[in-house]
Amino acid sequence: MKKFILAASVLVAVYSCKKAEAGAKENTTEATSEAPKTNNKIVTLNGGITEIVAALGHEKEIVATDVTSTYPASLKTTAKDLGHMRSMTIEPIMAVSPTLILASDKDINPELMGKIKSSGIKTEVFKQEYTVEGTKKLIEQVAKAIGNTDYQKLNDKIDADLKQVQPIAKKPKVLFIYARGNMLMVSGKNTPMASLITLAGGENAVTDFEDFKPLTPEAVVKANPDVLFFFETGLQGAGGNEGALKMPGVSQTNAGKNKKIIAMDGGLVSGFGPRVGEAAVGLNKLLIESTK
Amino acid sequence: MKAQSKLYFYLIISAVLLTIIAVLSLNTGVYDFGDNSPFRALWQFIKGDPHLSLSDKYVIWDVRAARIIMAILVGSMLSVSGTSLQGLFKNPLATGDLIGLTSGATLLAAIAIVLGGHFKEYLPEVVQFSLVGIAAFIGSFLSMMLVYRISTSGGKTNVVMMLLTGVAITAIGFSITGFLIYISKDEQLRDLTFWNLGSLAAATWTKNIILAIVTIIAYIILLPKGKALNAMMLGEKDAQHLGINVERLKKQIIIIVALMVGSCVAFSGTIGFVGLIVPYILRLLFKSNYAFILPLSAMCGSILLLTADTFSRSIVAPSELPIGILTALMGGPIFIAILVKFKKSL
Numbered sequence: 001m002k003k004f005i006l007a008a009s010v011l012v013a014v015y016s017c018k019k020a021e022a023g024a025k026e027n028t029t030e031a032t033s034e035a036p037k038t039n040n041k042i043v044t045l046n047g048g049i050t051e052i053v054a055a056l057g058h059e060k061e062i063v064a065t066d067v068t069s070t071y072p073a074s075l076k077t078t079a080k081d082l083g084h085m086r087s088m089t090i091e092p093i094m095a096v097s098p099t100l101i102l103a104s105d106k107d108i109n110p111e112l113m114g115k116i117k118s119s120g121i122k123t124e125v126f127k128q129e130y131t132v133e134g135t136k137k138l139i140e141q142v143a144k145a146i147g148n149t150d151y152q153k154l155n156d157k158i159d160a161d162l163k164q165v166q167p168i169a170k171k172p173k174v175l176f177i178y179a180r181g182n183m184l185m186v187s188g189k190n191t192p193m194a195s196l197i198t199l200a201g202g203e204n205a206v207t208d209f210e211d212f213k214p215l216t217p218e219a220v221v222k223a224n225p226d227v228l229f230f231f232e233t234g235l236q237g238a239g240g241n242e243g244a245l246k247m248p249g250v251s252q253t254n255a256g257k258n259k260k261i262i263a264m265d266g267g268l269v270s271g272f273g274p275r276v277g278e279a280a281v282g283l284n285k286l287l288i289e290s291t292k
Numbered sequence: 293m294k295a296q297s298k299l300y301f302y303l304i305i306s307a308v309l310l311t312i313i314a315v316l317s318l319n320t321g322v323y324d325f326g327d328n329s330p331f332r333a334l335w336q337f338i339k340g341d342p343h344l345s346l347s348d349k350y351v352i353w354d355v356r357a358a359r360i361i362m363a364i365l366v367g368s369m370l371s372v373s374g375t376s377l378q379g380l381f382k383n384p385l386a387t388g389d390l391i392g393l394t395s396g397a398t399l400l401a402a403i404a405i406v407l408g409g410h411f412k413e414y415l416p417e418v419v420q421f422s423l424v425g426i427a428a429f430i431g432s433f434l435s436m437m438l439v440y441r442i443s444t445s446g447g448k449t450n451v452v453m454m455l456l457t458g459v460a461i462t463a464i465g466f467s468i469t470g471f472l473i474y475i476s477k478d479e480q481l482r483d484l485t486f487w488n489l490g491s492l493a494a495a496t497w498t499k500n501i502i503l504a505i506v507t508i509i510a511y512i513i514l515l516p517k518g519k520a521l522n523a524m525m526l527g528e529k530d531a532q533h534l535g536i537n538v539e540r541l542k543k544q545i546i547i548i549v550a551l552m553v554g555s556c557v558a559f560s561g562t563i564g565f566v567g568l569i570v571p572y573i574l575r576l577l578f579k580s581n582y583a584f585i586l587p588l589s590a591m592c593g594s595i596l597l598l599t600a601d602t603f604s605r606s607i608v609a610p611s612e613l614p615i616g617i618l619t620a621l622m623g624g625p626i627f628i629a630i631l632v633k634f635k636k637s638l
Contacts, residue, residue: 083611087485089493092610094351095323111494119350 040146043093044069045085046104048135049126051273052142053102055154061146063096068107070267071275090115102145104128128272130195132158135276154274161277165284168201172291175205175225175255177215177247179234184215184247186223192270193229199276200283202227217249227290228255229283231266262286299584306591310364313595317360317602322609323351330356354497362495363601364594365503366560369510369552371593374567375574375586376514379521380545381449384575384630387567388432388553391454392461394564396435397428397557398487399465402472404428417498421559425502429554435461436550447528447538489616490563492601499559506555510548511590517541518583525580563616565623566593572626596622 040061044050050069053062059072064080066088082092085107093101093116101116101123108125116123124145126138136155143151176193178185187193187204188211194204205225213219228244238244241261250256264286268279318330325333325348333352336344374387388394404427408420415423438461443454469487485491520541523531528538556563570592574585600618607613 080610087611089605089612091351091355091605092322094347094355095321095610097347114496115355115494118354120346 040100041096041098042146043082043096043098043101045082045088045102045108046106046128047071047267048128048138048271048273049102049104049142050075051267051271051275052139052154053146055274056143056146056148056151058146058148063098064093068267068270070265071271085109085112088112090119094119094121100124100145102126102142130190130192130272132162132199132276135272135274138272139274157274158277161281162199164277164281165199165201166288168284168287168291170291172202172226172287173205173224173254174202174227174229174287175220175223175253176229177234177238177244178212179230179238184238185212186215186219187212192272195272196269196276196279196283197229199280200287202283202287215248220247220249221252224253226254226258227260227262227287230261230263231269232263233266235261235263260290262290295583299587302584302588303591306588306595310591310595310598313598313602314360314364317363317598318352318356320602320606321351321356323347323355325351358497358500359492359495359601360598361500362492362503362560363598365500365507366492366556366563367566367593367595367597368590369503369507369556369593370563370566371570371589371596372510372514372567372586373549373552373556375571375582375589376517376521376545376549377567378571379517379524379582379586380542380549381444381451381454382525383449383451383454384572384634385451385568385627386449386454387565388549389562389564390568391439391458392435392465393432393439393550393553394557394562395462395465395469397432397554398562399468400431400434401425401428401554401558402469402487406472406476418502421499421502425506425555425558428558429551432554432557433547433550436546440546485614486561488562489614489620490561491612491614492560493605493612494559503555503559506551510552513544514548515587515590517545518581518586521582521586522580525582561616563597563619565619565627566597568630569619569623569626570596572630 040058041063042053042058042061043064044053044062045066047066047068047070050062050065051071053059054072054075059075060078062075062079064082065075066082067084069075069079080092080096082088086109090112098121101121103113103116103123103125104127105125106128113125124141126141128134128138135158139151139154143149174197176187176191176197178187186206188206188209189204190210191212194206197204205223206219228250230238230244235241235244238247241259244261245251245256245259255261262283264279264282268275268282271279315331318334321330328336328345328348330352333344333348334357335341337349337353370388373393377386377388377391378384380386401424404424408423439454439457442457443450466488470484473484473487520531520536523534523536524538524541526534531538570589571585574588574592578584578588597615597619600622601615604613604615604618
């Protein structure tokens with residue numbers, strides 16, 4: 001019984017600390033969060049969509065984003081990070097009292113979607129396709145949703161950027177490896193990476209499956225890529241170039257033999273937002289480098 | 293009669309404690325009510341006050357209140373299912389998650405979600421949830437039959453067999469559920485975290501109504517069975533002599549526990565150890581007097597799960613810890629304590 005009372009009192013103590021902390025937090029947010037200049041308070045739940053809203057000049061209206069929204073970096077300080085789409089719950093979204101929620105159909109979980117729908121907040125879910133056309137369509141739809149018709153310049157910029165992509169004589173086979181800790185996944189067809197690799201004048205080394213699949217040594221050897229492609233953070237996590245060369249099967253491939261490893265910023269590669277042209281040019285340059 | 297009034301006294305104490313925790317929980321969360329308070333918002337909602345802002349109303353009623361009620365119902369049922377199973381198997385280690393009922397329920401719920409995904413748009417919400425609930429019930433019921441058949445003969449339960457059957461069912465369930473999640477692309481299955489560590493984040497009033505109906509039916513039948521379970525402790529023959537219909541009692545417990553575990557799993561995933569922790573603590577206080585610990589475990593389970601859930605959504609705000617982490621953290625040591633204590637008799 002004594003133990004029980006002790007445990008209970010510890011619980012109460014911890015709880016009251018938590019409350020005090022929460023109280024402190026609330027006060028700080030009140031102090032820092034100025035009302036946005038416009039009447040829109042937007043929550044963007046996808047990196048690409050976040051970029052579009054910011055590129056259209058509405059960055060100040062974004063009050064919260066998800067973890068994939070890494071660009072523009074200034075959002076880190078102005079918008080609340082709601083974490084990962086998969087573990088997100090409704091109350092933190094409600095807490096920023098948004099007037100508009102923008103999300104992609106690719107990554108929102110149905111439970112949360114149901115909650116968002118019943119919350120009565122205006123919500124737009126966009127169909128996202130990882131193509132230049134798809135990006136342009138997305139830009140148009142997002143622009144309409146936030147009441148801005150001046151989006152043509154973003155599309156023009158994408159076209160101008162893409163013009164800078166130089167054709168590569170011998171298309172390199174590129175294998176994108178998504179590394180998170182010990183989990184290695186490779187991207188197959190219909191992924192943003194595969195699409196960007198094609199745009200940049202390479203070809204995706206995986207042709208026999210869609211989406212992401214766990215990396216197996218045999219599949220790597222079979223795909224025999226000329227270049228290994230990573231997110232910068234993923235490559236660091238995997239132990240840099242050294243670590244990548246030690247991955248199962250890699251040593252048997254052209255990429256492993258010639259030590260051709262490239263990395264780009266994850267948000268830039270997978271966003272398929274207004275910077276899709278820039279991303280293609282960047283990757284194109286890296287591929288030209290690595291085929292020399 | 294004295295014992296009876298003592299029981300009421302404890303029940304009232306637990307109810308008061310539960311109310312206090314519910315009030316604290318209602319006040320916990322990242323949403324800021326501004327110059328309104330959560331309690332005033334709730335009062336306005338109950339009165340139907342038109343001045344209550346839509347988002348205040350939504351957060352207080354459809355998010356926090358719904359979640360609190362779900363924690364109370366699920367916690368209570370998980371705890372009572374543990375207590376009843378321990379009475380049935382005459383062993384403090386028998387709980388829904390340890391003997392594999394939860395995995396069986398998870399497996400069938402997952403199958404129902406994947407298969408039901410093809411035609412669920414055409415069904416009303418209540419039917420959708422009920423389908424998954426019924427599938428989970430069948431899963432836990434089949435697991436229960438399997439465990440009982442394998443581990444019990446002539447009214448004696450072989451504990452090792454019981455636990456190992458649970459391990460086997462859990463392994464099978466885990467692998468198939470994992471496979472289903474791997475092939476289901478559009479996250480209709482949520483993810484493995486939900487099925488392994490549980491979550492109350494998806495609480496809705498529709499689900500709560502279904503859970504409440506199950507709770508009421510289960511408790512009308514189960515809660516008065518305390519004395520009968522006490523008699524079972526003497527052994528089935530003696531219980532029979534005392535005028536207890538042992539076979540009928542067993543059947544009732546098996547079906548109702550399967551129903552309770554199934555519906556909890558369908559809506560909140562796998563929240564482990566609740567059925568172990570609560571009866572263990574109650575046994576420390578009241579020995580194995582089921583007339584006491586059965587009704588009290590209904591109350592204390594709610595207290596435990598509501599406390600755990602309130603912590604889970606406030607420790608790492610704005611995201612949440614899966615609630616199963618917290619219950620396992622509490623339950624693991626108690627599991628070991630039981631093993632040590634009953635080392636000789638297991």
